[in-house]
Structures are given as structure tokens and as C-alpha cells.
Amino acid sequence: MLELTDDLRIGHPVIDADHQRLIEIINEFLEHSNEVNPQILHETLKSLLAYGREHFAREEGIQRQCLYPYQQGHSNEHKSLLDQVREIARAYFVAKTKPLNATSVQDVNELLKAWLIGHVKKFDTSMRDWVAPSLDMDAPRIKLASPDLAALIISPNERSRARLADLLSELGASKVLQAEDSITGLGMAFGDPVPDFIFCDLETEPLDGGAFAGALRGSNKAYITRIPLLLLHDAEDAEAIQNAMAAGASGVYPKSFNPTNLGRLLNQLLLR
Structure with missing residues (x-):
């Protein structure tokens, strides 16, 4: 089971709380990742899409408030992640162009890895010096x-x-x-x-x-x-x-x- 370790913490309470929720979604999926369970796959994708929409809107608002200079590139990355969720959901549950099997479990697993490691570790941690100190108006x-x-x-x-x-x-x-x-x-x-x-x-x-x-x-x-x-x-x-x-x-x-x-x-x- 994953935890919100120091290397994943940003230093802003709202963003860190949101990332804790992401880890909970991932852990819920990992509990069943050794089986092909359509309901778990479907619920995970639904949770990711709802989480992403809400979290990304909050995070981008915080970036603007703190004058984060790379907000546009960050926003593009958010859009890309949500597009990936929609594409996987479409392929397995809407158009049903792909069968639900071990490959579908691996696809979602790779998406979660990209989200946590590729995005949070690579992109979000770059915000630390901007969003954390800026909470102090007297700095x-x-x-x-x-x-x-x-x-x-x-x-x-x-x-x-x-x-x-x-x-x-x-x-x-x-x-x-x-x-x-x-x-x-x-x-x-x-x-x-x-x-x-x-x-x-x-x-x-x-x-x-x-x-x-x-x-x-x-x-x-x-x-x-x-x-x-x-x-x-x-x-x-x-x-x-x-x-x-x-x-x-x-x-x-x-x-x-x-x-x-x-x-x-x-x-x-x-x-x-």
C-alpha cells in the first residue's frame, strides 16, 4: 500500500490533502489488481475522472494565487492526464473496442503509475518553492x-x-x-x-x-x-x-x- 511520503508532499495543505485522496484511489485499486474485476476498473476510472476535474481546478487556482510561473505547462499536463482516463474508459466501457482482461488491469495500473510518479513527482514537486512559502504574507x-x-x-x-x-x-x-x-x-x-x-x-x-x-x-x-x-x-x-x-x-x-x-x-x- 502506498503512503504520502515526504518526496510526494508539496507543502500546501489543500494540494497535499488532494494527493492523499489520489493515493487512496490507487490503494483501493491495488487491493484488487490481481484479478479482472470490471466493477473495480469502472469505479477506479470514474473516481479518477471526478478527482482530476476537482483537484486540477483547485491546484491551478492555487498556482495563480501564488504566481507560479509554469501554470500553462502544468495545465496542459492536467488535460493530458484527463484525456488518458477518458480514452481508457471509452475503450473498455463505452465503445468496448478492447476486452476486459489482464491487459485492461495493466493499462489502468500504468495510468496510475504515470499519474503518481510521472505527474506528482515530476511536475507537482516543482511547485514547492512557490506555493508553500507564499502562505506567509509577511515573508x-x-x-x-x-x-x-x-x-x-x-x-x-x-x-x-x-x-x-x-x-x-x-x-x-x-x-x-x-x-x-x-x-x-x-x-x-x-x-x-x-x-x-x-x-x-x-x-x-x-x-x-x-x-x-x-x-x-x-x-x-x-x-x-x-x-x-x-x-x-x-x-x-x-x-x-x-x-x-x-x-x-x-x-x-x-x-x-x-x-x-x-x-x-x-x-x-x-x-x-
């Missing part, structure tokens, strides 16, 4: 690596702009530009000084965050297309987030993000 903040960096904040909310501007100044930004609408902000992105990174409200007007990302990435000036763009939002909207990332945003985060990781995130984005 020391990492300063920007260069003292000569300019930022641009685009948001219709003056208080929101001012709060973020103060934070960026505290982290060491030499100049913080502000715009209340995306057209003005787009002009400032092409102005002087050219911002080293841009924050834009996902719901800004007249171009929303996704459209702003498209305009920025569609520039014929290479140095403009390389500017890190972080979009901020008030409410979870999976479709809007997906569209913004597809348009070229460097990341999409809630406005209530924990600022502990911000300096480290910006330093990392500037090195790409």
Missing part, C-alpha cells in the same frame, strides 16, 4: 534584480493601480507608468521608456486583456513582443484565462495574489 520579498526597470500598469481602478505601483516601487522598479484604459496603455508600451514588464486588468477597455495581449504580441517590433505581460482578474473565468494565455499573456493571476513571489516571478520572466 521577505525578493527585490528586482536590476535597479533600472520600468513597469506599466493598465487598469480602470485607480486604487488598484496605486496599490500595485507602491508594491513595484518597494521591489525596486525605477519608474512605474500608469494608464486607465488599454488604448492609452498600448501607446505607452511603445513610448519612452519602453516598459520592462506590463500588468493589465483582464477586463480593461476598450481592448480587454486578451485583445491587448494579441496587439502586443502582434507588433512588428521584436522588443515589444518580448515584454512580459501579466493579466490580473477579479473572478475565475476559465475561458477568458485560456483565451488570454493563447493570445500571448505571460500569466493570468487574481488581483488578490500573494505578493511574496512577485519579485522572483518578474526576475524569472525577464531572464526568458
Whole structure:
């Protein structure tokens, strides 16, 4: 029987509790893995699909809150795992193109191994330094690596702009530009000084965050297309987030993000 050992722990209570549930699903299957039991196979796949949908949504929300920089690749990996579950379930229980035998037990066993070892150990453990320390709102903040960096904040909310501007100044930004609408902000992105990174409200007007990302990435000036763009939002909207990332945003985060990781995130984005 498997246990949630230290090499599998992430350090975030919600994620670790979810991973404990995954181990329980695996152990329940392993108890019957020496026999071909259609009901056990079916229940395991159903449990994995329900677990994956709920856990991945929670985990991706935590990643955004903690400014985890590799959230898009992680999300793609989540989608791949769920697609594998659906494909196996379809082959054995829907289309019934494969017979239920020892091979089907091995297929599910390999899927569980890939999920626990391939995903949790390989992908999830890389989140430790981002999601665990960021629970401490009073933790020391990492300063920007260069003292000569300019930022641009685009948001219709003056208080929101001012709060973020103060934070960026505290982290060491030499100049913080502000715009209340995306057209003005787009002009400032092409102005002087050219911002080293841009924050834009996902719901800004007249171009929303996704459209702003498209305009920025569609520039014929290479140095403009390389500017890190972080979009901020008030409410979870999976479709809007997906569209913004597809348009070229460097990341999409809630406005209530924990600022502990911000300096480290910006330093990392500037090195790409």
C-alpha cells in the first residue's frame, strides 16, 4: 500500500490533502489488481475522472494565487492526464473496442503509475518553492534584480493601480507608468521608456486583456513582443484565462495574489 511520503508532499495543505485522496484511489485499486474485476476498473476510472476535474481546478487556482510561473505547462499536463482516463474508459466501457482482461488491469495500473510518479513527482514537486512559502504574507520579498526597470500598469481602478505601483516601487522598479484604459496603455508600451514588464486588468477597455495581449504580441517590433505581460482578474473565468494565455499573456493571476513571489516571478520572466 502506498503512503504520502515526504518526496510526494508539496507543502500546501489543500494540494497535499488532494494527493492523499489520489493515493487512496490507487490503494483501493491495488487491493484488487490481481484479478479482472470490471466493477473495480469502472469505479477506479470514474473516481479518477471526478478527482482530476476537482483537484486540477483547485491546484491551478492555487498556482495563480501564488504566481507560479509554469501554470500553462502544468495545465496542459492536467488535460493530458484527463484525456488518458477518458480514452481508457471509452475503450473498455463505452465503445468496448478492447476486452476486459489482464491487459485492461495493466493499462489502468500504468495510468496510475504515470499519474503518481510521472505527474506528482515530476511536475507537482516543482511547485514547492512557490506555493508553500507564499502562505506567509509577511515573508521577505525578493527585490528586482536590476535597479533600472520600468513597469506599466493598465487598469480602470485607480486604487488598484496605486496599490500595485507602491508594491513595484518597494521591489525596486525605477519608474512605474500608469494608464486607465488599454488604448492609452498600448501607446505607452511603445513610448519612452519602453516598459520592462506590463500588468493589465483582464477586463480593461476598450481592448480587454486578451485583445491587448494579441496587439502586443502582434507588433512588428521584436522588443515589444518580448515584454512580459501579466493579466490580473477579479473572478475565475476559465475561458477568458485560456483565451488570454493563447493570445500571448505571460500569466493570468487574481488581483488578490500573494505578493511574496512577485519579485522572483518578474526576475524569472525577464531572464526568458
